[in-house]
Amino acid sequence: MQGASGAWSPYLVGALIGLLSMATFYFSNKPLSVSTAYARVAGMIGNLFSKGHTENLKFYQDTKPKVEWQVMLVVGMLIGAFIAASTGGELAPAWVPEMWESRFGADIALRLGIAFLGGALLAYGARLAGGCTSGHGISGALQLSVSSWIALACFFIAGVATAMLLYRI
Template identity: 75%
Template sequence: MQHVSGTWSPYLVGMLIGLLSMATFYFSNKPLSVSTAYARLAGLLGNLFYREHTENLRFYQDTKPKIEWGVMLVLGMLLGAFIAAATSSDMTTAWVPALWEHRFGPYISLRLGMAFVGGAIMAYGARLGGGCTSGHGISGALQLSVSSWIALVCFFVAAVSTAHLLYRL
């Protein structure tokens, strides 16, 4: 499969993610995952605005809102995505991608609203499923976890179904 000139090879990136996952297990004995990190970030924000309420939530009694390795991984992912886009032909300042605009119009508010709703659904699913796409799809699959392979199949079925529903591909 040929990749677009100027972009990062998906094979190289996949190999690097696999090596990162193996190194994470080796050095920290932890899986490569981010859903708990997002929950910790939400707890940190909750502490800024309403500490008493956040501290009384059962989840945050067990999982303290703090900056730890997973939070730093999320920040590193954002930085890495920026570097990858800046060093390839993928860097854009468009708030509404062309495919979205063609199907739903040029409305930034609709695009951002749908991104927020989609993110909220994914976050809820990650908490409900005991892990996110990286936790199940990378770390769990690497460990040959049956539940992670089932989750991975469900991720792909949902993604393909959603793409067909939204874009009628």
């Protein structure tokens, strides 16, 4: 499962993700995706602070804020990423990665603020695009969905542009 560097083989992991996606379609008749999980968790948090407001939002009338398979998939992804990094010798916990520090300094608040802003933009984009990178990039691409292939191309273009802008690569 591991390559010469200790990291997991991307070919094996890609094949396993493909099998997981096919199994998800077979057993649940739903695509492998996670953006709805984040929206559900946001709804659960909203219920803690303003249940009436959250329940009145149309989205949460159609998509109930609850722990379901997509939320558990996100939990499993976090656990799996930790296991993969640990067993692959790539676990390097740091609030500020070296590449970020060399470009922007060691300010933890700046790093966390930018990470939060980036996450918010990604969540907004996922809702706007009708799916996230896993929904479009894995499930949609496997179904040969034209809109998913367009979204996938846009993900890569935006990622490259952002890296070039931030790190002047």
